[in-house]
Amino acid sequence: MCGIVGYVGSSLAAPILLDGLRRLEYRGYDSAGLAIHDGKQIEILRTVGKLGRLSEALRAHPLQGTVGIGHTRWATHGRPNEVNAHPHVAGGVAVVHNGIIENHLALRHELESDGVKLLSDTDTEIAAHLVNRALSNGCSTLFEAVRHALRQIQGAYAIAVVCASEPGVIVVARNASPLVIGLGDDANLCGSDIPALLDHTRNMVFLDDGELAEIRAKQVRIETVDGRVVQRPPKHIDWNPMMAEKGGFKHFMLKEIHEQPRAVEDTLRGRVNLAAGDVAGEEIGLSAEVARSITRVYFVACGTSYHATIAGRYWIEQLARVPAVVEMASEVRYRDPVFTPTDLVVAVSQSGETADTLAAVKAARAQGAKVLAVANVLDSAIPRLADASLYTHAGPEIGVASTKCFTAQLAALLMLAVYLGRRRESLTEERARQVLQALIEIPNQMRTLLGQAPYLLGIAKRFVNATDVLYLGRGLGFPIALEGALKLKEISYIHAEGYAAGEMKHGPIALIDENVPVAVVCPRDSLYEKVISNVQEVRAREGRIFAVATSGDSAIAELAEHLFLLPEVREEVLPLLTVVPFQLLAYHVADYKGTDVDQPRNLAKTVTVE
Numbered sequence: 001m002c003g004i005v006g007y008v009g010s011s012l013a014a015p016i017l018l019d020g021l022r023r024l025e026y027r028g029y030d031s032a033g034l035a036i037h038d039g040k041q042i043e044i045l046r047t048v049g050k051l052g053r054l055s056e057a058l059r060a061h062p063l064q065g066t067v068g069i070g071h072t073r074w075a076t077h078g079r080p081n082e083v084n085a086h087p088h089v090a091g092g093v094a095v096v097h098n099g100i101i102e103n104h105l106a107l108r109h110e111l112e113s114d115g116v117k118l119l120s121d122t123d124t125e126i127a128a129h130l131v132n133r134a135l136s137n138g139c140s141t142l143f144e145a146v147r148h149a150l151r152q153i154q155g156a157y158a159i160a161v162v163c164a165s166e167p168g169v170i171v172v173a174r175n176a177s178p179l180v181i182g183l184g185d186d187a188n189l190c191g192s193d194i195p196a197l198l199d200h201t202r203n204m205v206f207l208d209d210g211e212l213a214e215i216r217a218k219q220v221r222i223e224t225v226d227g228r229v230v231q232r233p234p235k236h237i238d239w240n241p242m243m244a245e246k247g248g249f250k251h252f253m254l255k256e257i258h259e260q261p262r263a264v265e266d267t268l269r270g271r272v273n274l275a276a277g278d279v280a281g282e283e284i285g286l287s288a289e290v291a292r293s294i295t296r297v298y299f300v301a302c303g304t305s306y307h308a309t310i311a312g313r314y315w316i317e318q319l320a321r322v323p324a325v326v327e328m329a330s331e332v333r334y335r336d337p338v339f340t341p342t343d344l345v346v347a348v349s350q351s352g353e354t355a356d357t358l359a360a361v362k363a364a365r366a367q368g369a370k371v372l373a374v375a376n377v378l379d380s381a382i383p384r385l386a387d388a389s390l391y392t393h394a395g396p397e398i399g400v401a402s403t404k405c406f407t408a409q410l411a412a413l414l415m416l417a418v419y420l421g422r423r424r425e426s427l428t429e430e431r432a433r434q435v436l437q438a439l440i441e442i443p444n445q446m447r448t449l450l451g452q453a454p455y456l457l458g459i460a461k462r463f464v465n466a467t468d469v470l471y472l473g474r475g476l477g478f479p480i481a482l483e484g485a486l487k488l489k490e491i492s493y494i495h496a497e498g499y500a501a502g503e504m505k506h507g508p509i510a511l512i513d514e515n516v517p518v519a520v521v522c523p524r525d526s527l528y529e530k531v532i533s534n535v536q537e538v539r540a541r542e543g544r545i546f547a548v549a550t551s552g553d554s555a556i557a558e559l560a561e562h563l564f565l566l567p568e569v570r571e572e573v574l575p576l577l578t579v580v581p582f583q584l585l586a587y588h589v590a591d592y593k594g595t596d597v598d599q600p601r602n603l604a605k606t607v608t609v610e
């Protein structure tokens, strides 16, 4: 997620903006920039890399002026280079932006047909031109010009705009991307998040979706895009800066668990076409011809990403009717694997830098296979090697234990399966529409489940002293059993094992007694009866059961000691919901144990070594 800071006051803006951006560094970024109004014109400074580079540039080229905006960019559209760094300029207008403009391609084509020459690959530059064009076409103020531009934009944005013709003014707007206004004594500020403003004020006004504001040193006014005046009293924020970086959550991991609805929404944004029951091809990066020529989908990944590919395989086979295999990248790279030119190798990696996955991709490319990368970091090593990339838009994931990237990967892989199924005519438009409808309902269903998070505190206490925990699941519940076990062991250091429930009778059932908690993925799906039988087998051996099940299921209620209930949803989308209680359970067990939840012992966020 990008970082935005703005300042209007009587002090030099540049150092204040730089400090504010430093407070947002935890969000991750790959370039940064400033736009300062010196009273006559707008001065721009942009650098690739960390803020130290921008700070050096500022020392070499001091920017005078008491009004300005600053930005740290987490690349989503367009490589992380200076041309794509914010602020973006059009005429006397400078814009910084956080979010995704869904209709950026249509707007780009419209501007270019008007003779506008766009210099960057970003969707943000388009917004700058829309504002500049509105000013040129008669909008009397920057506020009105921004409003006019927003009426043409679809998608998620938090933007801050300055223009040469209006010194002393910053116009900001928000839709689906957070933006907060800080009310100072002799200055006012704005930012993507509270930490950027805390050094100057604790009185903050939070914009809502569809609102814009005009910020001056002594006055702030807010209206909706459709012209209604908004009066909103400020909130007093008493967080310390560290708490603020975590959004008030105790750990980044908990914050990221709660960010999952937004991560899934942003990953779906601009890609799902419900009317056509389809997924936007240009977002997948595979032509219809390639989609139809594939004879095998070969997933390679590690860890949590590997678990996502197991779900991906089910979806590819069920919806696209293509043979699919999943392989741990660390195994396939040393097995002298056989790939063919009609293989589609799907490499899933949130970092895009995992050494084992990268090596597997190289092995696949050496034998002519097509490679599709599913990654969260734009332009990272694996997408750079791939023929096409389908990016998740989860924003930077700080906690070593992956959570929001996992559910964003699931959303991306389900979209991929629908896209391939529709191209290969193995999936009807109607079923595709039903699956996609269920998928776009997931974020709000996740929000409802996350509202029940405190319920898991009590259950977590039952796991704290366990030495072994068994996770069981079938079908799309199997990768969630694996993921639930991995989450518990990697942050609480309690041994946990995920198993296909159907395999229990082939060995693991010998583990079951009253001392071994058993977590079961048991929603109402096509394998429910089978899983319930497994639960009865566990119960018959005094096993203590924690079940994730579907609301209204009285059978499981009689067997399980603890239940976490889900709404009734289509089977295809269940993994995006069943994983949430297991993430929360692992988190609370680890928090009770007092382990380093965000940086567990022996682990790295990105495993760039073998």
Ligand code: AGP
Residues within 6 Å of the ligand: 302, 303, 304, 305, 348, 349, 350, 351, 352, 353, 354, 357, 400, 401, 402, 403, 490, 604, 605, 606, 607
């Ligand atoms: C997940 O919680 C772990 N941190 C780890 O298994 C991780 O998923 C694995 O290292 C793969 O990382 P990647 O997605 O960046 O390739």
